[in-house]
Every structure is written in structure tokens, then in C-alpha cells.
Amino acid sequence: MPRVLYIDDDEGLRLLTSRRLRRHGFEVETATDADSGVAMLAEGGFDLVAIDHYMPGKTGLDALAMIAALASPPPVVYVTGSDETSVAVAALKAGASDYVVKTVGEEFFDLLASSFRQSLERRALVEAKEEAEQALRASNERLAAMVKEANHRVANSLQILSAFVNIQASATVSDEAKSALKDTQQRIAAIAQVHRRLYNSDDIATIDMAEYLRPLTEELQATWSTPTSPRKVNLSADPLRLKTDRAVSLGIIVTELVSNACKYAYDRDKPGEVRIRLTQEGECFSLSVEDDGPGFDLAARPKGTGVGTRLIKAMAQSLGAELDHGEGPGARICVTAAL
Structure with missing residues (x-):
């Protein structure tokens, strides 16, 4: 089950939330304030955190800033009152994944569970996207390295071929043959110039x-x-x-x-x-x-x-x-x- 930390100073609501969300498939641990909650998060092992706004000492927004400073912060669902739209907006701007309005009754826990699932799904999609992009970058780097190596080998081969032609021209007594071999060297040089450019360029498609x-x-x-x-x-x-x-x-x-x-x-x-x-x-x-x-x-x-x-x-x-x-x-x- 996804492991969730619920931070709220209301002991009764913490216990009730833990029980209700277990029925929705979440393992819930609780904290009473921002400092103790962030300390638990720093130890790791949580997939998601929910924070109440009003708490003694530090508010939920303070906790949100502290969580954002962690090395690998989990998604955050912010819990606010029904008349605190501006607080919810501030929480989203500060990095919260979603927010839920605190109400009395079973509907609150259903909304909370739904928000948890959506936040975890979004995190999974972001991680999958990052992994795919990283794999694509690595693949492109390998391909570019292989192409550059191929161009380097071709350029070397052309240089060797040009040297062979030069040796043959030196050993030839016929002026006509020497001229033909000299022309051949120039043709090889024209092609070799392209491969030298490709080997030293980041653009391997155009010259x-x-x-x-x-x-x-x-x-x-x-x-x-x-x-x-x-x-x-x-x-x-x-x-x-x-x-x-x-x-x-x-x-x-x-x-x-x-x-x-x-x-x-x-x-x-x-x-x-x-x-x-x-x-x-x-x-x-x-x-x-x-x-x-x-x-x-x-x-x-x-x-x-x-x-x-x-x-x-x-x-x-x-x-x-x-x-x-x-x-x-x-x-x-x-x-x-x-x-």
C-alpha cells in the first residue's frame, strides 16, 4: 500500500483519517506539527504527505517550504478550510500537488483518497517521463558517438587510400598514369574533407x-x-x-x-x-x-x-x-x- 504521512494537530481527526484511508488502500502515519512531520519525511519511506493549514507554531505553508527543501520531496496534498481559497492557491504556487477542502463527514475522506491517487499517478507519470527522456538522451549520445567513430574510421581509411595512391604514383613512370593518380587523390581529398567536418561537428546531417x-x-x-x-x-x-x-x-x-x-x-x-x-x-x-x-x-x-x-x-x-x-x-x- 502507498505510505502516507498525515500532518494535523487534531488528534481525533488524525486517528479517524488513518482508519478511513486504510479502507481506501493507504498506509497512514501521522504527525502533530510541521517540525516532527518534516523530520519523519527526512528519514524517507513516504510516498505522499497531506498537511493541514492551521497548526501550532508553523502553518502548513511553512511545512510546505521545509518539505520542498528536502533532497527528494514526496507529492503534497494541502488541506484547507472551505473559505480559504487564497490559502489553497498559495499552497499550489508553493509546490503542492493538490488541495482538499476539509469538511465534516465521509465525503472528506473520499475526496482525500481520490486526491492521493491522482497525486501519486501524476508523480508516476512525471517519473516515467523523466526516465524515458533520460533513456532517449543516453541513446542519442550513444548514436552520436557511434556515428562520429564511423566518420573518424572512414576519414582514416580515406587517408590511407590516398597514401597508397601517392605511393603508386611515385612508382609510375608514365606521365599519363601519374596525372590520373593525382586526379584520383584529389577526388579522395574532396570526400575526406566532408568526413573531417562531420567528425569535428555536432551536426552530422548537414555541412x-x-x-x-x-x-x-x-x-x-x-x-x-x-x-x-x-x-x-x-x-x-x-x-x-x-x-x-x-x-x-x-x-x-x-x-x-x-x-x-x-x-x-x-x-x-x-x-x-x-x-x-x-x-x-x-x-x-x-x-x-x-x-x-x-x-x-x-x-x-x-x-x-x-x-x-x-x-x-x-x-x-x-x-x-x-x-x-x-x-x-x-x-x-x-x-x-x-x-
């Missing part, structure tokens, strides 16, 4: 594209620059976020377009610049990559293997994007897609 593209373009600039033919890669990006898979696709497109511009737009012994601009326009984003080279002929055969062109088209298709080869003094390619 800040400005933060993602900045180190990627710096790597591309360092890769394709030489002392005699520096390649400057300028980035201008609006603050927008894309889902992870879309960020990867866009990163590969940037890698291929910048690599093509660095390789084919300028002579090997001359400097050159590649400009990247990412903008948001309503529910769409637009990416443009341009250079100041001689431009290109869409009908001409690719200067390289053609893998880069196929990758660009495949990634654009995965984004549901439109490709536009803009006119200018050099090459200008635009990619437009929904966010």
Missing part, C-alpha cells in the same frame, strides 16, 4: 559549405601550384548548409572543375587564377567556376581521359542540377540546384 570548401580549395591551390606557375584559387561562398551526400557531390564537382582549369586553362610556365563562387538564391544554390584561359570547345574531344567530365555530369545528376557553360574570356561553368 557548412563555406567551411567545407575553404580547406578543399586551399589543398587544390597547393597541389596545382609550382614556383614557376602558381595557381591562385579564390573562393566566395554564401553561408549555406547542404546535406552530407549533396556536399560530397558538390565537392567532387569543384575538385574536377578546378583541376581542369589549373591543368588546361594556363600554360605551364605562367601563373593563373581560378574563381569559385557559391551563392544561395531562395530555395536554390548556384556554383560557378571560371578562369581566364582560352575557353573550351564543347564539341572537342577531352584533353585528358574524360573521367572528370563524366564525374561532373554524374554528380550534377545526383544533385538534380543544371549545368551551364557560360560565355566569357575563359571557361565558366555554372551548376544550379535546389537546396
Whole structure:
């Protein structure tokens, strides 16, 4: 049976309440004043407490404040007179779970028992809610840790793969093979950048594209620059976020377009610049990559293997994007897609 403490200075009412509520399924112990009642509560073991307002020394409101200061206070049902609505309101504001108007007759004990049950049910619901929320938080933390660990492992694997490709490129004598392996390294780097961002971010669903593209373009600039033919890669990006898979696709497109511009737009012994601009326009984003080279002929055969062109088209298709080869003094390619 639920164990209840009833605090009231009326000895006759205490005894009668104890007997009547036992019939309703409650085990009732009593206290004569606030101090002795709170002392009993501090020892623990009570599921609920009922307090009368008028008592010698300290009122029920004083007892309510003392109970609220306990480490784990039980629900409190406040007992008031019929003309003490303001007292009942004050008790509820101070933390009481419910209040019951003291009357003469069996109806009072029925109301008291009903209030006890409702208060205990509310406490059980609150505890169940807190346990569920705690379990959900723990589950989310475990899931986030697992995802971060997975991203960390993927990033490490990509770094190892890039190192293998570099070793193979060093052992290859064919210039064409070296160029193809170098391109492969850049593609791996574009994907690895996403996983590095995911591993260091609390948001594992989307990527800040400005933060993602900045180190990627710096790597591309360092890769394709030489002392005699520096390649400057300028980035201008609006603050927008894309889902992870879309960020990867866009990163590969940037890698291929910048690599093509660095390789084919300028002579090997001359400097050159590649400009990247990412903008948001309503529910769409637009990416443009341009250079100041001689431009290109869409009908001409690719200067390289053609893998880069196929990758660009495949990634654009995965984004549901439109490709536009803009006119200018050099090459200008635009990619437009929904966010």
C-alpha cells in the first residue's frame, strides 16, 4: 500500500483519517506539527504527505517550504478550510500537488483518497517521463558517438587510400598514369574533407559549405601550384548548409572543375587564377567556376581521359542540377540546384 504521512494537530481527526484511508488502500502515519512531520519525511519511506493549514507554531505553508527543501520531496496534498481559497492557491504556487477542502463527514475522506491517487499517478507519470527522456538522451549520445567513430574510421581509411595512391604514383613512370593518380587523390581529398567536418561537428546531417570548401580549395591551390606557375584559387561562398551526400557531390564537382582549369586553362610556365563562387538564391544554390584561359570547345574531344567530365555530369545528376557553360574570356561553368 502507498505510505502516507498525515500532518494535523487534531488528534481525533488524525486517528479517524488513518482508519478511513486504510479502507481506501493507504498506509497512514501521522504527525502533530510541521517540525516532527518534516523530520519523519527526512528519514524517507513516504510516498505522499497531506498537511493541514492551521497548526501550532508553523502553518502548513511553512511545512510546505521545509518539505520542498528536502533532497527528494514526496507529492503534497494541502488541506484547507472551505473559505480559504487564497490559502489553497498559495499552497499550489508553493509546490503542492493538490488541495482538499476539509469538511465534516465521509465525503472528506473520499475526496482525500481520490486526491492521493491522482497525486501519486501524476508523480508516476512525471517519473516515467523523466526516465524515458533520460533513456532517449543516453541513446542519442550513444548514436552520436557511434556515428562520429564511423566518420573518424572512414576519414582514416580515406587517408590511407590516398597514401597508397601517392605511393603508386611515385612508382609510375608514365606521365599519363601519374596525372590520373593525382586526379584520383584529389577526388579522395574532396570526400575526406566532408568526413573531417562531420567528425569535428555536432551536426552530422548537414555541412557548412563555406567551411567545407575553404580547406578543399586551399589543398587544390597547393597541389596545382609550382614556383614557376602558381595557381591562385579564390573562393566566395554564401553561408549555406547542404546535406552530407549533396556536399560530397558538390565537392567532387569543384575538385574536377578546378583541376581542369589549373591543368588546361594556363600554360605551364605562367601563373593563373581560378574563381569559385557559391551563392544561395531562395530555395536554390548556384556554383560557378571560371578562369581566364582560352575557353573550351564543347564539341572537342577531352584533353585528358574524360573521367572528370563524366564525374561532373554524374554528380550534377545526383544533385538534380543544371549545368551551364557560360560565355566569357575563359571557361565558366555554372551548376544550379535546389537546396
